[in-house]
Every structure is written in structure tokens, then in C-alpha cells.
Amino acid sequence: MEAHALRLNPGDDLRGVLDAALKARGAEAAFVVSGIGSLRGARIRYAGVESAAVLDGDLEILTLSGTLSPDGAHLHISVSDAVGQVRGGHVAPGCIVRTTAEILIAWLPEWRFAREHDPATGYPELVPRPNT
Secondary structure, rough: EEEEEEEOOOOOOOOHHHHHHHHHHHOOOOOEEEEEEEEEEEEOOOOOOOOOOOOOOOEEEEEEEEEEOOOEEEEEEEEEOOOOOEEEEEOOOOEEEEEEEEEEEEEOOOOEEEEEEEEOOOOOOEEEOOOO
16 A cells, blocks of 8 residues: 545646546555545535535535545545535535645555446445456
8 A cells, every 4th residue: 555645726626636646647446545625615416316416615625535446436525614514425526626635545556446336236336356
């Protein structure tokens, strides 16, 4: 495992930058261990809902974690607004950095993460495999 700290800048799309980081590194498996920072709006998909909710306004990232794979990221986030109301769910494209986002990624060069349809859940689920 190799750790890497990443700082995102104002205007960056959180999910887009993380997907691009995986591709640029040529990696096939990584975990987002933690993330903090701020957003100027977010798109978050709640449990059991097909489309993402749009959250407007300034938001603080309280937590960010998940997996990165060539088949797509699976990221969860919790954010708070100006009055401390907390919301959380799946990160969708459209979570735009307001001032900064500080992300810790753990690269796993000995693994390959894939997402394959799971008939039990109906979703593409993580399938970790040793990288040969």
C-alpha cells in the first residue's frame, strides 16, 4: 500500500478529480481513506434513490471515503451546511470544491478492483482481485 495526499482547488469536481487521479497513475485499486474541505454545492445520491439530490450553498466536507476502480468510484460523503445540518450519501458528479479539499488516498498496486453486476443486490458491486 502506498499513501498519497491530494489537494483539490476551487472549482474542481471532487469525483472527477479522483477518477482522473486513478487514471493518471495507471492504478487499478485505491481507497479514499479520508477527506475534508469545502464545497460550493453538491450532488449526493441518498440510499434507495435513483437520482442525486442537489444541495446548494456552502458546505463543509465532514467525511469522505470509498473505493476507486477503473470501473468507477464508489464514494460516500457527509457534509454540513451553514446551520450545521448534516446530509450524506453517494458522491455524484457535481460536488464542486469551494476553497479546498484535502484527500488521503491509499493506492493498492497489488490489487485490481472491478465492479460486476451482483444478482443479489441488482447493482455493480466491488470485486477485489490480486493483480497478477
